[in-house]
Amino acid sequence: MEIIVVGLSHKTASVDIREKVAFSPTQMEKPLRAVVELPEITEAVIVSTCNRVEIYATTRDIAGGMARVKRFLADYHTISADTLEPHLYAHHGEAAIRHVFRVAASLDSMVVGEPQILGQIKTSYGYAAEFKTSGIILNRFLHKAFSVAKRVRTETKIASSAVSVSFAAVELARKIFGELSDKTVLLVGAGEMCELAAKHFINNGVRGVMVTNRTFERAERLAEEFEGKAIRFEDLFDQLHKADIVLSSTGATHFIIKPKDVEEVIRRRKLKPMFFIDIAVPRDIDPKVNDVENVYLYDMDDLQGVVASNLQQRAEEAKKAEAIIDEEIGQFYKWISNLEVTPTIVALRSKFDEIRKNELEKTLSTWKDLPPDGEKRLEALTNAIVNKLLHPPIAALKKTGQGGRTDLYVDAVRALFDLQTGAAEETELGELEE
Structure with missing residues (x-):
């Protein structure tokens, strides 16, 4: 059984294409069931975000499974396969595992280190679990991806620095003031950039928000959104001393705040520091x-310099994250290899033990003068013989489960001893999942 990934992302497809293949988060049951009903597919999870659409699945026919999932994406969204194919990527085995681990750890995101993707994958997995389209392999696989992402965020600083202009302003404010809980922010202008930065400041605990704008009604609306206070534009310099942080982004063609204005404000503030952020x-x-x-x-320019520096820092941290992923891939491969090896070992033991018990029962039924402890001694003898016979093949199977050609050994043993999947094997699989 192999894990496959088929999908597209911001790296391979435009917004127009991504929109056409997106799945509605409130209507996931139908497409999930449709994928697992494909002949080659046994388990499936669908991840659909604004930046990517991916299907994680398990199959015994890698080429057939990937081709079938590609066809499903085209047919389900009524897009021609020729139109969709150039934008799709497909991975299997180690490449598929690496891809999902990197996506969960936000190494494949538009902004490396952003936290949203992990929550989105967890939500997608939740739908698959709810509609029972994920099983032993994808359950363990996605939980492993979540733990890898957590480890990356814990052991690296991949998400510790601002990589947007609006959040860089907050980061600089914290460097200047330290604690922001007793600080007031004044927005000069009520545009999108000011609004976004204000949200970041509020999320980082500022005490209050004031808003001024040439159109007072717009200032009132934005102030109401942040439970702040609107100020008429002509009253700006009367109120400026109340602000610790001033964020300005207007459409003015000339300077609206000049040194003399600020000198007066600082005197009124008794030289308490002020932080001005000009994003206009x-x-x-x-x-x-x-x-x-x-x-x-x-x-x-200053803020973009901070962002560029932080992006470089994230790139360095991403190298550490890749090393973590390399290590985790090896551990997961060992587990997934054991999914093939362990049931075969269980079936092999069961087959030999069944033969041993049957033959011992025949012998005992015709043995008239068996000593008192004879049955017990024969039981021990036959058990010892079976254990010695099974030791070499079982040791070889366990060794392949640690990185060899597992499929060749497993297939050979099953064919040589005519092993069938039974209840004992299913129980062992369940134990592995736990």
Whole structure:
């Protein structure tokens, strides 16, 4: 049984294509059941996000299974196979395991280290578990992927630094002030960038939010969203001293905040520090404001420099994450190899023990003058013979389960001894899953 992955992502397909093959998160039962009803497929999980659509499945026919899943994606979404094929990738075996581990650890994300993808995979797995389309292999596989992702986040700093301009502003504010819980943010402008940055500041515990905008109604709406206070634009410099952090992003074609304005504000604040963030292009704040005592000014170039530095740091941490994934792949391969080996060992022992018991029973039924302890001694003798006979083949099977050609050995032993899957094997599989 092999794990396969078939899908597309932001790396291989445009938004237009990704939209066409997306699955609705509220209607997952139908496509999941359709995948496991494909002749070559035994288990399936569907992951569908804005940046990727992937199907994780198990099959004994790798080429046939991957081809069938590709055809399913085209047919289900009524897209021609010729249109979809160039955007699809398909992995099996170690490559499939590596791919999913990397996706779960956010190494394959548009922004390396972002946390959303792990939750999205967990949700997708939840649907598969609910509709019983995942089984022993994918259950263990996805749980392993979750633990790998957790280990990556614990043992590396892949998600510890800001890689968006709006969050970089928060990171800089924390470096300047440390604790933000007693700080107030003033938004000069009510556009998307200001709104996003305000959300980051609120998530990091700022005390209050003030909003000013040339259109006062827009300022009121945004202030209401953040449970803050709207300020009329003409009252900006009367209220500026109340802000510890000022985030400006307007459409002005000239500086709206100048050094003299800030000098007066700092005097009113009794030299308490202020942090100005100018994310407007062209700039809203005169660069000379940075020369005012106890004032810190960062513009878009400064913030993008921080982001670039942090992205480089994440790239270095990603190398550590890849090493963790290499290690975890080996451990998972050992387990999945044992899925083939262990049931074969159980079946082989059962076959020999059944023969031993039958032959011993025949012998005992015709032995008239058997000593008192004869039956017990014959039981021990035949057990010892079977154990010695089975030791070499079982040792060889266990060795292949640690990295050899498991399929060749397992198939040979099953053919030579005519082994069939039985209850004992199913029990052992269940124990392996636990």
